[in-house]
Amino acid sequence: MSKPFSVSVRHFDHTPVIDLHGEINSLADDDLNEAYVRAVQADPSVVMLNFSDVDYINSKGIALIVGLLAQARKKGRKLITYGLSPHYVEIFNITRLSDFMHNFENEQEALGAATVEVKA
Amino acid sequence: MMKDSRNWWQVLLRRGSREPQSAAVAPTLNALSVVEPMVEMIESDPLLLYFQHSPGALDIETLQLDSPALRQLRASGVKLVVPLMSQGELIGLLNLGPRLSEQDYSSDDRALLNTLATQASPAVRVAQLVQQQQVETQQRERLEQELRVARLIQQTLLPKALPSLDGWNVNAFYQPARAVGGDFYDFIDLPDGRIAFVIGDVTDKGVPAALVMATIRAILRTSAQRLITPSAVLEQANDLLHPDIPPKMFVTCLYAVLEPATGRLLFANAGHDVPYRRTDGGVLELRARGMPLGLMPGMSYEEKEITMGSGESILFYSDGLVEAHDTERQMFGFPRLQALMQQWDERTDLIAYMRDQLESFTGVGWEQEDDVTLMTLERVCDVAQEESMHANGTWRTIKTFSVPSQTGNERAVMENVAEALASFNLPQARMERLKTAVAEATMNAIEHGNQNRAELPVDVAVLASDHQLAVRITDQGGHTPIAAKEEPNLEAKLEGLQSPRGWGLFLIKNLVDELRVGGDEQHHVVELLVNLEEGQS
Numbered sequence: 297m298s299k300p301f302s303v304s305v306r307h308f309d310h311t312p313v314i315d316l317h318g319e320i321n322s323l324a325d326d327d328l329n330e331a332y333v334r335a336v337q338a339d340p341s342v343v344m345l346n347f348s349d350v351d352y353i354n355s356k357g358i359a360l361i362v363g364l365l366a367q368a369r370k371k372g373r374k375l376i377t378y379g380l381s382p383h384y385v386e387i388f389n390i391t392r393l394s395d396f397m398h399n400f401e402n403e404q405e406a407l408g409a410a411t412v413e414v415k416a
Numbered sequence: 417m418m419k420d421s422r423n424w425w426q427v428l429l430r431r432g433s434r435e436p437q438s439a440a441v442a443p444t445l446n447a448l449s450v451v452e453p454m455v456e457m458i459e460s461d462p463l464l465l466y467f468q469h470s471p472g473a474l475d476i477e478t479l480q481l482d483s484p485a486l487r488q489l490r491a492s493g494v495k496l497v498v499p500l501m502s503q504g505e506l507i508g509l510l511n512l513g514p515r516l517s518e519q520d521y522s523s524d525d526r527a528l529l530n531t532l533a534t535q536a537s538p539a540v541r542v543a544q545l546v547q548q549q550q551v552e553t554q555q556r557e558r559l560e561q562e563l564r565v566a567r568l569i570q571q572t573l574l575p576k577a578l579p580s581l582d583g584w585n586v587n588a589f590y591q592p593a594r595a596v597g598g599d600f601y602d603f604i605d606l607p608d609g610r611i612a613f614v615i616g617d618v619t620d621k622g623v624p625a626a627l628v629m630a631t632i633r634a635i636l637r638t639s640a641q642r643l644i645t646p647s648a649v650l651e652q653a654n655d656l657l658h659p660d661i662p663p664k665m666f667v668t669c670l671y672a673v674l675e676p677a678t679g680r681l682l683f684a685n686a687g688h689d690v691p692y693r694r695t696d697g698g699v700l701e702l703r704a705r706g707m708p709l710g711l712m713p714g715m716s717y718e719e720k721e722i723t724m725g726s727g728e729s730i731l732f733y734s735d736g737l738v739e740a741h742d743t744e745r746q747m748f749g750f751p752r753l754q755a756l757m758q759q760w761d762e763r764t765d766l767i768a769y770m771r772d773q774l775e776s777f778t779g780v781g782w783e784q785e786d787d788v789t790l791m792t793l794e795r796v797c798d799v800a801q802e803e804s805m806h807a808n809g810t811w812r813t814i815k816t817f818s819v820p821s822q823t824g825n826e827r828a829v830m831e832n833v834a835e836a837l838a839s840f841n842l843p844q845a846r847m848e849r850l851k852t853a854v855a856e857a858t859m860n861a862i863e864h865g866n867q868n869r870a871e872l873p874v875d876v877a878v879l880a881s882d883h884q885l886a887v888r889i890t891d892q893g894g895h896t897p898i899a900a901k902e903e904p905n906l907e908a909k910l911e912g913l914q915s916p917r918g919w920g921l922f923l924i925k926n927l928v929d930e931l932r933v934g935g936d937e938q939h940h941v942v943e944l945l946v947n948l949e950e951g952q953s
Contacts, residue, residue, distance in 0.1 A: 319827075352827065355856055355919035362909050362916040369910055383848035390926045391919060392906045 303331040317349040320357030348379030378406035457485040467499040473526040502541040566596040569626035585794040597787035598625030615732045616669035646684035647719040661710035679724040684717040729794040736786035818873035821866035826858035836878045849927040865891025
C-alpha cells in the first residue's frame with residue numbers, strides 16, 4: 297500500500313534536513329514548500345533532502361523537486377540528497393537532477409559533504 | 417368510376433357510329449344512321465340519372481332536361497336513345513337517328529330495340545371488360561419495360577468484380593426492389609494503391625433514379641481521380657450534380673478512401689446511413705456531417721479518419737435494410753443492426769449473416785419495399801501480420817484488467833503489472849523502470865485521455881512473446897498522435913524558461929525499450945515494450 301506524503305524538518309547545527317516520507321506526487325506540493333520555507337528560515341547555505349523513507353516519486357513529484365531546486369539556486373543555496381533508491385538515482389540521472397544535487401548513500405556522508413560546503 | 421364510364425360511353429358511341437351494319441339484326445334497324453361526332457357525358461349530367469331510373473327506349477325530342485349531353489345528342493341528329501344496362505349499371509346507349517321513312521319509331525320498333533338492348537348489353541359489357549384489360553395489360557407492359565430499363569442501367573453500372581486487397585476482405589450485395597430504387601455502390605482504384613469505397617442512394621425509383629445514379633457515378637469517378645480528400649470529392653460532386661438533378665430529387669452518398677497498407681480510412685458522408693465499425697471495444701458508428709448531394713450548391717463536408725486494426729470490420733448499407741418491416745409493421749431499425757453487428761461471429765460471412773437476419777425478421781414472402789445494398793470491409797486478422805508488427809514472434813496475453821479513472825490508481829496498475837510479470841524474473845532495475853513507465857502512462861490515460869472521469873475505464877493488457885514483454889494501456893480519449901513537444905531541459909526549468917512539469921513522456925521514453933502509440937476514433941493506446949534477455953521468457 298502506498299504511504300501518503302509527510303514531511304518534517306530537523307537541523308544539524310546550521311544545516312537543515314528535510315525528511316521526506318511516503319509518496320511524492322502533486323499532493324505533496326503545499327507540505328513540501330512549507331517545509332522548505334521552515335528549513336531556510338535561518339538562511340542556510342546547504343539544505344539536505346532525506347529520501348530514505350520515500351517509496352514512490354512520479355513525474356509531478358520530480359517537478360516539485362525541480363521547483364525546490366530553482367528556489368534554492370536563486371538564493372545561492374545548495375541542495376544535497378541522500379537515501380535515494382537505485383531506481384530513483386537513475387531517475388535523477390535521466391532528468392539530470394543529479395547534475396545539480398549531489399546524492400549520497402546515507403545521512404552521515406551527506407552531512408560530511410554539507411559541512412564542507414558550509415565551511416567553504 | 418365515372419372516368420371509366422365515360423370511356424365506355426365513348427367506345428360504344430364510336431362503335432355504333434363506325435359499325436352501323438352490325439346493328440342490322442332486324443329489318444327496322446335499317447333506319448339506323450351514323451352519329452358523329454362522339455357524344456361525351458359527364459357524371460353530373462341529369463340525362464345519366466334519368467337513364468338509370470327510366471330503362472327502355474326514349475324519344476329525346478320529348479325529353480325536358482337541362483342536359484349538355486342531351487343538347488349534343490339532338491345536335492347530332494339522334495332521335496331515339498336506348499340505354500344499355502348491365503347489372504343495374506348504365507354501360508352505354510344505342511343512339512338512333514330518324515327513320516329513313518321519316519316516320520316516328522313505332523311501339524314495335526321500340527319493343528324490338530329494348531329486346532336488342534337487353535340482349536346486347538352483356539356482350540357490350542364483356543367487350544368493354546376485354547378492352548379495359550387490354551389497356552391495363554399495355555400499361556403494365558410499359559411499366560415492366562421501364563423497370564427492365566432501370567434494372568439494366570443499374571446492373572450495367574454496378575461493379576462487375578470485387579477488389580482484391582492483400583490482408584483485406586471486401587464483399588458486396590445488391591438486391592433491387594421490384595420497383596427498382598436508386599441504390600448504388602462502387603469501388604474506385606486510386607493512385608498509390610489506395611481505393612475508394614462508395615455507397616449511395618438516389619431518391620425516387622425506376623428510370624429517373626437510374627439515370628441520376630449513372631450521372632453521380634460518372635461524376636464521382638471523375639472527381640476521385642482529380643481530388644485527394646473525400647470531402648473535396650463530395651463537395652465537387654454536389655456542385656456538379658446540383659444544376660442538373662430533377663427537382664425534389666437528391667442523392668445520399670458515403671465516400672471513403674482506404675490505404676490498405678496502413679488501414680487508414682478517410683471518409684466523408686453526404687447524408688447516407690452511418691456505417692458501423694466492429695472493433696475489440698464494441699461497435700462504433702462512423703459519423704461525419706454533410707448534406708445529401710444535389711440539394712444545395714456550395715456545401716462542405718466533414719471529413720473523419722480512422723485506422724482499422726487487424727480483425728476489425730465495417731458494414732456499409734442502404735436504408736432498404738434498416739427500413740424493412742416485419743409482418744407486424746415493426747421496422748428493422750438501427751439499434752437492431754448495431755446489436756447484430758456486435759453479435760456476429762466473425763468466422764462467418766458478415767453479408768450472409770445480415771441477409772439471414774433480415775430474412776428471419778421480415779418473414780417468408782416479404783415484398784421488398786426498397787433496394788437493399790450491403791458492402792463490407794474487413795481487415796483480416798493475420799497472425800503473420802501481427803507477428804511482423806511486433807517483430808518477435810507470437811504474443812500471448814498474460815493478464816488484462818481495468819481501473820476507474822481516478823488519480824492514485826496508477827500505482828495499483830503498476831503493482832498489478834509487476835505481479836503479472838513476476839514469473840519472468842526481470843532484473844529489479846528493469847522491473848522498476850517498467851513500473852514507473854506504466855504508472856506514468858496510466859496517469860496520462862486517467863488525466864488526459866479520460867479527463868479524470870471515474871466512470872471511464874483505463875484498460876490494461878499485459879502481453880508476452882518469446883523476446884519481449886508489452887504493457888498496453890488504453891483510454892477512451894481517441895487517438896491523437898503525440899505532439900512534438902519541447903524536450904524537458906532542466907537548465908531552462910531552473911531558469912524559469914520552461915515549466916517545472918512535463919517529465920512524464922520523457923521518462924517513459926527513457927525507461928522502456930520501445931514506446932508505441934496508436935488507437936482509433938475513440939481509443940488512445942500506449943504500448944510499452946521491454947526486451948527480454950536469455951532465459952527470461
